[in-house]
Amino acid sequence: xxxxxxxxxxxxxxxxxxxxxxxxxxxxxxxxxxxxxxxxxxxxxxxxxxxxxxxxxxxxxxxxxxxxxxxxxxxxxxxxxxxxxxxxxxxxxxxxxxxxxxxxxxxxxxxxxxxxxxxxxxxxxxxxxxxxxxxxxxxxxxxxxxxxxxxxxxxxxxxxxxxxxxxxxxxxxxxxxxxxxxxxxxxxxxxxxxxxxxxxxxxxxxxxxxxxxxxxxxxxxxxxxxxxxxxxxxxxxxxxxxxxxxxxxxxxxxxxxxxxxxxxxxxxxxxxxxxxxxxxxxxxxxxxxxxxxxxxxxxxxxxxxxxxxxxxxxxxxxxxxxxxxxxxxxxxxxxxxxxxx
Amino acid sequence: xxxxxxxxxxxxxxxxxxxxxxxxxxxxxxxxxxxxxxxxxxxxxxxxxxxxxxxxxxxxxxxxxxxxxxxxxxxxxxxxxxxxxxxxxxxxxxxxxxxxxxxxxxxxxxxxxxxxxxxxxxxxxxxxxxxxxxxxxxxxxxxxxxxxxxxxxxxxxxxxxxxxxxxxxxxxxxxxxxxxxxxxxxxxxxxxxxxxxxxxxxxxxxxxxxxxxxxxxxxxxxxxxxxxxxxxxxxxxxxxxxxxxxxxxxxxxxxxxxxxxxxxxxxxxxxxxxxxxxxxxxxxxxxxxxxxxxxxxxxxxxxxxxxxxxxxxxxxxxxxxxxxxxxxx
Numbered sequence: 001x002x003x004x005x006x007x008x009x010x011x012x013x014x015x016x017x018x019x020x021x022x023x024x025x026x027x028x029x030x031x032x033x034x035x036x037x038x039x040x041x042x043x044x045x046x047x048x049x050x051x052x053x054x055x056x057x058x059x060x061x062x063x064x065x066x067x068x069x070x071x072x073x074x075x076x077x078x079x080x081x082x083x084x085x086x087x088x089x090x091x092x093x094x095x096x097x098x099x100x101x102x103x104x105x106x107x108x109x110x111x112x113x114x115x116x117x118x119x120x121x122x123x124x125x126x127x128x129x130x131x132x133x134x135x136x137x138x139x140x141x142x143x144x145x146x147x148x149x150x151x152x153x154x155x156x157x158x159x160x161x162x163x164x165x166x167x168x169x170x171x172x173x174x175x176x177x178x179x180x181x182x183x184x185x186x187x188x189x190x191x192x193x194x195x196x197x198x199x200x201x202x203x204x205x206x207x208x209x210x211x212x213x214x215x216x217x218x219x220x221x222x223x224x225x226x227x228x229x230x231x232x233x234x235x236x237x238x239x240x241x242x243x244x245x246x247x248x249x250x251x252x253x254x255x256x257x258x259x260x261x262x263x264x265x266x267x268x269x270x271x272x273x274x275x276x277x278x279x280x281x282x283x284x285x286x287x288x289x290x291x292x293x294x295x296x297x298x299x300x301x302x303x304x305x306x307x308x309x310x311x312x313x314x315x316x317x318x319x320x321x322x323x324x325x326x327x328x329x330x331x332x333x334x335x336x337x338x339x340x341x
Numbered sequence: 342x343x344x345x346x347x348x349x350x351x352x353x354x355x356x357x358x359x360x361x362x363x364x365x366x367x368x369x370x371x372x373x374x375x376x377x378x379x380x381x382x383x384x385x386x387x388x389x390x391x392x393x394x395x396x397x398x399x400x401x402x403x404x405x406x407x408x409x410x411x412x413x414x415x416x417x418x419x420x421x422x423x424x425x426x427x428x429x430x431x432x433x434x435x436x437x438x439x440x441x442x443x444x445x446x447x448x449x450x451x452x453x454x455x456x457x458x459x460x461x462x463x464x465x466x467x468x469x470x471x472x473x474x475x476x477x478x479x480x481x482x483x484x485x486x487x488x489x490x491x492x493x494x495x496x497x498x499x500x501x502x503x504x505x506x507x508x509x510x511x512x513x514x515x516x517x518x519x520x521x522x523x524x525x526x527x528x529x530x531x532x533x534x535x536x537x538x539x540x541x542x543x544x545x546x547x548x549x550x551x552x553x554x555x556x557x558x559x560x561x562x563x564x565x566x567x568x569x570x571x572x573x574x575x576x577x578x579x580x581x582x583x584x585x586x587x588x589x590x591x592x593x594x595x596x597x598x599x600x601x602x603x604x605x606x607x608x609x610x611x612x613x614x615x616x617x618x619x620x621x622x623x624x625x626x627x628x629x630x631x632x633x634x635x636x637x638x639x640x641x642x643x644x645x646x647x648x649x650x651x652x653x654x655x656x657x658x659x660x661x662x663x664x665x666x667x668x669x670x
């Protein structure tokens with residue numbers, strides 16, 4: 001695959017994120033894309049460049065973006081998780097049942113949602129890290145399992161009895177304009193950037209992703225790390241469940257159906273290599289903004305939903321292709337110059 | 342016809358209102374999903390109403406998948422565009438309440454049609470038909486096929502089906518009146534919502550009641566099964582099938598003669614009336630129980646105490662129009 005002769009030993013030295021690296025990498029492409037989305041959005045709709053509308057739309061993609069943060073780490077370590085949307089559904093259901101039957105308040109409901117998510121994630125982690133099963137097999141299984149449990153309990157029904165203090169979590173705004181889910185996403189993004197790119201733990205992630213055997217022989221407790229990441233991803237799905245359930249003010253077993261693909265799209269667009277060992281959280285955050293605002297621009301033009309997904313697909317392929325094409329041209333350019341020197 | 346007398350009135354009314362509103366009114370229609378011929382026909386009805394009213398722009402958009410979350414994203418974008426009214430056929434009555442409330446807080450009129458949003462999240466709901474209206478249509482079609490006298494039977498879905506039971510109860514009430522006193526209901530059979538069971542039940546009815554003249558099937562599954570049974574038994578012309586069904590499934594039976602006419606909600610009328618009601622909501626700045634709202638050629642609609650109303654009677658399909666609608670749904 002790699003074209004470059006002087007492929008650098010990509011074992012990341014600390015820290016794994018620097019200004020120079022950003023300028024050379026995917027982030028630049030994404031910033032360019034984001035600028036294009038803003039220019040195109042503004043040109044095509046008079047409603048796009050309105051701070052209230054822009055911030056309002058973040059509530060739509062923040063839940064997906066939260067799950068993308070956790071999933072990015074899972075993918076960086078060469079694993080995969082496609083059960084997040086089902087974990088979300090099960091967490092949402094458990095919160096619903098707790099609200100309906102126990103009449104719990106907002107805080108216990110949130111804790112229950114988070115705990116359910118983390119527990120589901122721990123199930124994935126145990127099967128993958130302790131039993132050594134392939135992550136794709138495990139999470140295909142739990143994707144059906146978790147949603148199946150939710151569907152088995154609720155059938156075609158739904159739960160719409162939530163306390164207003166709980167639904168306010170998904171329906172209120174900071175300073176009257178920023179949805180809470182987006183605030184939490186931004187704060188957690190900062191935490192994830194620091195953890196992933198400026199700590200030993202973060203370096204271990206990349207070591208594991210680049211060379212699992214090597215990481216293990218260098219003293220990284222790889223299985224424990226993988227277990228923790230799956231649990232963390234479940235926790236993030238639980239958090240997304242809190243926001244989505246509160247935003248809808250109700251839950252049903254087919255909530256968030258198919259969302260796992262949108263999460264993975266965001267992660268891959270953010271520049272995380274699906275084969276592991278490469279990627280940045282800043283890229284994922286930018287990708288979340290690009291996808292979110294692109295969707296706003298497209299829906300503001302009342303473009304039918306089935307064309308919207310074409311845009312996302314083109315964006316994904318285009319953004320992955322651009323740096324590769326760029327690299328190829330840079331290489332050709334070098335070849336052309338060499339004889340003269 | 343009624344249409345001709347109502348049209349100038351509606352146009353006159355619309356012009357007065359249009360002059361007052363001056364600017365274009367934007368009404369958004371959000372169906373359950375895209376690519377559904379039923380809702381495309383509803384959109385065409387909406388366009389027809391918009392043209393009649395004048396100065397109304399129809400925005401038609403829905404998510405690619407049939408989910409409440411998808412509809413919320415679409416409605417969010419409509420709020421951002423500050424449309425004047427949003428008309429929704431909801432994918433989830435409860436999940437759409439928060440976003441609809443938000444729209445209403447920003448002065449946008451929200452109503453549902455076809456499939457309702459819970460009462461908190463809408464200013465009115467338009468049902469496709471009333472139970473008495475559906476029952477009356479079915480008996481009228483029966484009389485139209487066999488004349489005012491004769492034995493009839495019903496093939497329904499299950500003994501627990503809410504809608505069907507309501508329609509059957511209304512039919513029984515009407516059968517007791519003078520108008521339909523010549524019709525004699527001999528049996529109500531249940532096809533359990535399955536084609537083969539409905540088919541076998543119909544054959545049993547045909548054997549048991551040799552004088553049977555009509556079968557009423559208030560179920561889209563039962564009506565085509567019953568029509569097929571009548572054809573297979575060589576009873577075409579002797580026994581007629583009627584009820585509620587889809588034009589695309591029944592066109593063949595209509596041409597073969599086992600079905601003379603049948604009914605179902607007309608999506609064009611539904612979209613037309615919904616658009617008019619949305620326009621009324623904008624003009625009157627809301628609506629309350631007991632209000633009577635104008636809807637052009639569809640007449641007027643009175644809101645009940647739950648702020649609900651419905652199209653008067655389902656639309657009748659026969660040999661003259663079934664092919665046209667068979668292509669739609």
